[in-house]
Amino acid sequence: MTLDASVAVRRGSLDLQLDLTVADGEVLAVLGPNGAGKSTVLRVLAGLLRPDGGSVAVDGEPWDDVPAGTHLPAHRRALGVVFQDALLFPHLSVGENVAFGLRTRGMPRRTRHEAAAAWLERVGLEGLADVRPAQLSGGQAQRAALARALVGDPALLLLDEPLSALDARTRLVVRAELRRHLAAFGGSTVLVTHDPVDAMALADRVVVVEHGRAVQTGTPAEVSRRPRTDYVARLVGLSLLAGTGTGGVVRLDAGGEVAVAEDVHGPVFAAVRPESVALYLSRPDGSPRNVWPATLVGATPHGVTVRCELAGEVPLVADVTATAFAELGLAPGSQVWATVKASEVAVYAR
Template sequence: MSLRAHVVVRRGALLVDVELAVADGEVLAVLGPNGAGKSTVLRVLAGLLAPDGGRVTVGDDVWDAEDRHVPAHERSLGMVFQDHLLFPHLSTTDNVAFGLRTRGVRKAEARTAAARWLARVGLDGFGDRRPTQLSGGQAQRAALARALVVDPRLLLLDEPLSALDARTRLTVRAELRRHLAEFAGCTVLVSHDPVDAMALADRVLVVEDGRVVQEGTPAEVARMPRTDYVARLVGLSLLPGVGRGRSVELDCGGAVAVAEDAQGPVFVAVRPGTVALYLARPDGSPRNVWPATLVAATPHGSTVRCDLDGEVPLTADVTATAFAELGLQPGTRVWASVKASEVAVYPR
């Protein structure tokens, strides 16, 4: 493993004690609820916060130890923040070139490298614009170029997609996946969104109350949640299939209508809260409606989590009141409906 870290930080009543390891070319997603300690871990890795204990190494280089703390500007890393944090007074080119300039690269050489990276992230011709003249997606692409232009050994992504609208998020997520696949260093992604983790990460680390509660591939974590938070986090239904335009033919035999054009092998992800249940087929002609059988029902906070079996196996969350009014129980035949706009689809 290129990155090895044992992060120990006391934040008030919370003791963060997290160990992680990431290989070159690997993407690790750190997931957890607000206040769990995941941002603290990221700040330590970035050199923005000195830990109270533990050790951080990248290859043979020691960044943090009992008697050593390498500051952020001396670490071989790139970082992308939720709100991109581009310098408003600089052009897009100079924003991307900034890291190279701080490392002593001549201005002309740095701007040339920045222009190459802007072209790679689809911003060729946008170099003279200020950040306020860029869309949210364009600004985040520029922030990614700024992080990667320095050829870092470690790339840190702090909720890089959460500030984007749904349509832009799908596009930027796909582009980010491509760039991460080409990145030779190790990547740590902090996110609260399981779809981002499923789409981008090779492994997932779940942190609660400052401790690692589960680790594994996204599929392993989704299949065997170990805490209530993990169960809610990965409670989405993830269905493999083949995109045929605005429809995905599922490997299990059903089909799902989607709002975005999809081609080739894809995953369809459906959140439990977007699944509506009816005792009779709903009126009109919804694009996604399937017969199903309720096979299990589990109280889940203020809702009841319903596991459904059918041509499209799903999980639905309904309120306790609706569950009672519908007279649901294991074995009940229902109709499940999901709006195409609520279905997430991304490449396998």
């Protein structure tokens, strides 16, 4: 493993205990809500914050070892960092910004400028070496920041919410470009984000952090398909219902029952996708296995659909088309009936 870290930090109400390992060429996303400890982890890895316990080693070299009293300062760590707001030096040209790290390492001027020019071409900024950062768009600034981070061939690349300051359209383009560059990067990458789309699109593996602890680890597909906390479920758009399986029924811990298509036993999660929930103004005809009365407590436009939050015996999230939402005359406070096919309920062990 290029990165092997076991970090303990206590700051105010935050009690962070987190182990991270990242292999050469691997991208690990640290995903979690605000205050979970994501940025604290990044600051420790970057050498900007001394951990209270544990260790950080890269390529076998100790960067932090609290018991041994080791702490390698940030400028001596073989790393590159891309921040949320690019943070280019405004008084330097774009080319000088990219070459800055090489300059601090004593590289000859001509060599570092050639390296910077090559990287500017790789990120699509050829011809802009002499302009100032203020003349760049947001997407161009982030490309320059990425070039600055990678030009020194670091062992570890840290990405701190690198796309969150971009508008939606630019974000799509830069995300695709970033994915291409990460695929070619031979070192380890740690991406800190609260955006599940960035994590799922860029990472090989995801660690979900809540309240300073890792609550779930796996590939993006595994985490999105089988969330283990309500936070993760909401991120990926699922309703997560904890209960106990008895045959073809899951009796929920909070009350109510959900019929499922398989024989299950013991503590389980039942997960329902928003598109699997149908809404009616009156109890539907026939005998659907899952039908519950509910109250619409929130409605948010979500692309071409409206995402509806439902309160009741079985709390759910439903996606309905904008047309159907209008035809049903739905509004917060509306009383509805929600149905879900048993075959549309995913069940897995807790």
